[in-house]
Amino acid sequence: MRAVVVTDLAGPSAIVVREVPEPDSAGLVLIDVKASGVCFPDLLISYGKYQIRPEPPFVPGTEVAGVVIGAPEGSGFEPGQRVLAVSSLGGYAERVAVHPNLVLPIPDELSFEEAASLIINYQTMEFAFARRARLQPGENVVILGAAGGVGTSAIQLAKAHGARVIAVVRRDGADDFLREIGADDVVRLADGWAARVRELTDGRGADVVVDPVGGDAFDDAVRALAPEGRLVVIGFAGGGIPSVKVNRVLFRNISIVGAAWGEFLRHEPSALAETHAALVEHVRAGLRPLVKARYPLSSAAEALVDLEAGRVLGKAVLVQD
Template sequence: MRALQLERLEGPEGLKQVDVPEPEAGDQVLIDVRAAGVSFPDLLLTKGLYQLKPPLPFVPGVEVAGVVRSAPPGALVKPGDRVMAFTMLGGWAEVASAPPSMTFLMPLGWSFEAAAGTVLNYHTAHFALHRRGRLKEGETVLVHGAAGGVGTATIQIARGAGARVLAVVSSEEKAEVARTAGADHCFLAAGDWVSRVKDATQGRGVDVVMDPVGGDAFDLSLKCLAPEGRLLVVGFAGGRIPEVKVNRLLLKNVDVVGVAWGSFVMHEPQLTAKIAMDLAALAEKGFVEPVVSQVFPLEQAAQALRELEARKSTGKLVLRVREG
């Protein structure tokens, strides 16, 4: 089968299109891949900077959408089903395998491109807001990197929960993306967004902050938390891993909460089914609708990774693996 293989830990330049054997099914769901997501973990994997460090060469690709070729006994999907799945590795190929617990039916009417950008971002956002962030209806959520894949997913899920959403973005173009996703107010990261958040909340602050950026965004977000607010640490796309003096948490009665969906569901795989049911209901109500900004052919995955690394992209970047 046709696949993209990482041969050197040199970032996007280490990728090469090759022909490799198809994966064996075993106890996995075997999927004929139509589209695959391009995610930040993919970029880190190409540089050897992710916590998972598979031996070279390997096929990247953490999530896919396609048609089930075969499924093990007991799986909730069957051959011929249109599905989206979290693969962790192997998604940038014409055939991929995924655990049954990480393979989900696509909502009716969705394209493969939209579905390919769903599992990682939307499951992460749902897990962050509900399981870790204890979000309640009527609360206010502040989202950093709000025009990106995780950001737009967070906006939509927060709106579906009845929350008010404030967004921080890096440009007016990205502000429009966040507004289209459902943000109530957008603020530019280069401005005094802390004061604007305070104004928008009548000085109270926000109940939940979704932070996949880290660095200064984290530091300033502590100033924006309402009493008993929760700052959700999702990642460090900004490059700097921040630190916090815990007396600040004590004095304000606030929480800093770690969010690692992938490692959590390894220990509680049954959680994925509940999240998938909630997301399907939100999709049916019109809240969940993946934002796909660009679709690249498989052979241009390196360019897609460069767009992601330069933080030029909005929503989700997707690879079209085959037509259909």
């Protein structure tokens, strides 16, 4: 079968597409892959910068959607069933074998491409809002890095939870797009953005700030919080890992919480099915994952380069040539 192979830990430049052996599917669900999500863990793992650090050569890919070819007896899956799956490796291929606990049914409302997009970003943000931030209807949510995959899923899910959304974005030309998917206001990520958030919230500040950026934006994200506000740390796409003086947390009565979805699943694997069920309810209420860029499997390196360069609005997926 054909697969995308990382030949060296040098990023997209060390990626090739070639024939590889079929996956060993003993005790696993074998999936005919129709679409694979393109996400930051895939990019990081190609550089050897992710917490999982396989030695090359290996096939990357963590988000897949496709059709069951074969499944273990008692797994609850059967050939021909449409499924999505979380796979730490192997998703950038024509077929992948995944543990049954990491395979989920696709809602009838979604295409394979949409289903492949309803995995890491949407699961992370549903976990972040529902479990970590305890988001309530009517609260003000500020989302940094709003035009990327995490940001767009955050906008949609914050609206699904009944919040008011302020999108904070660095790139130009995305304002109309962000408003179309639910942002009530759009603020440029530049000097003074936290003060602008306070203006838009009548001086109160944000009840929840979603920060997948880190770096220089972090201090202003803390300043943008209202009393009892929650800053949800998703990642560090800006490159730097910031720190905070805890006296600011104490005297301003704010919370800083992490939302490391993959790590949480290692301790609470039952949360995957629970979070997926919540997402399915959002889908039935009208939510649709934003697939904004499609690449053939043979162009996986190009997709990762575009992701790294910030050229992807919303979500990118790989489809079979």
